[in-house]
Amino acid sequence: DQQVKQNSPSLSVQEGRISILNCDYTNSMFDYFLWYKKYPAEGPTFLISISSIKDKNEDGRFTVFLNKSAKHLSLHIVPSQPGDSAVYFCAATWRDDKIIFGKGTRLHILP
Amino acid sequence: DARVTQTPRHKVTEMGQEVTMRCQPILGHNTVFWYRQTMMQGLELLAYFRNRAPLDDSGMPKDRFSAEMPDATLATLKIQPSEPRDSAVYFCASGLAGNTGELFFGEGSRLTVL
Numbered sequence: 483d484q485q486v487k488q489n490s491p492s493l494s495v496q497e498g499r500i501s502i503l504n505c506d507y508t509n510s511m512f513d514y515f516l517w518y519k520k521y522p523a524e525g526p527t528f529l530i531s532i533s534s535i536k537d538k539n540e541d542g543r544f545t546v547f548l549n550k551s552a553k554h555l556s557l558h559i560v561p562s563q564p565g566d567s568a569v570y571f572c573a574a575t576w577r578d579d580k581i582i583f584g585k586g587t588r589l590h591i592l593p
Numbered sequence: 594d595a596r597v598t599q600t601p602r603h604k605v606t607e608m609g610q611e612v613t614m615r616c617q618p619i620l621g622h623n624t625v626f627w628y629r630q631t632m633m634q635g636l637e638l639l640a641y642f643r644n645r646a647p648l649d650d651s652g653m654p655k656d657r658f659s660a661e662m663p664d665a666t667l668a669t670l671k672i673q674p675s676e677p678r679d680s681a682v683y684f685c686a687s688g689l690a691g692n693t694g695e696l697f698f699g700e701g702s703r704l705t706v707l
Contacts, residue, residue: 488635513693513694514693514694516693516694516695523700523701524700524701525597525684525686525698525699525701526636526684526686526696526698527698528695528697531693531694531695533693571635571636573694574694575693575694578648579624579641579643579688579690579691579694580638580641580648580649581626581638581641581694581696582638583635583636583637583638584635584636585634585635585636586635586636
């Protein structure tokens with residue numbers, strides 16, 4: 483039972499354009515939502531998070547939007563750069579520190 | 594340069610053998626997580642600890658997997674006996690309790706069971 487779902491296995495975006503990665507969740511009790519980035523042969527690294535009481539958080543080129551009524555969040559990357567090519571994982575936390583991840587979306591930035 | 598250290602980085606073994614993976618969390622971190630990455634399931638949570646106490650290991654096949662924290666500087670994940678379906682990359686991550694979910698991951702242990 484996947485409580486955090488990333489339905490797009492891959493996404494290709496032209497360099498300089500906007501990349502939008504999507505994530506859906508089923509549990510209303512999640513506390514925080516996070517995005518992690520993973521390069522091949524490395525562990526995931528934290529990118530950005532958002533509290534369940536907010537609807538937007540921005541950090542440089544990265545913005546996460548949370549739509550609680552739709553149980554949906556998205557990560558926007560503007561402008562997309564070649565170094566953004568990676569696998570992006572959506573994750574969610576409970577108050578007891580449990581953190582679960584989605585299956586990931588592979589982002590390809592095209593030259 | 595604080596980081597999570599995992600050993601071994603690569604392990605090839607035969608079905609039925611015991612496998613032990615080790616993790617040194619970042620000093621001062623009080624939560625430790627074990628995840629398994631597969632193509633089909635993405636990052637699956639196997640078990641996690643807070644202050645060395647196991648909080649949830651429901652993601653692990655109980656009959657063959659075990660996870661422990663003998664002390665604050667070492668977490669172990671053991672598989673006995675190993676099976677080909679256990680082939681995956683196993684990640685350890687550490688963090689601070691109540692810190693909004695930011696975890697620091699090791700580089701992973703790639704396990705191949707023949």
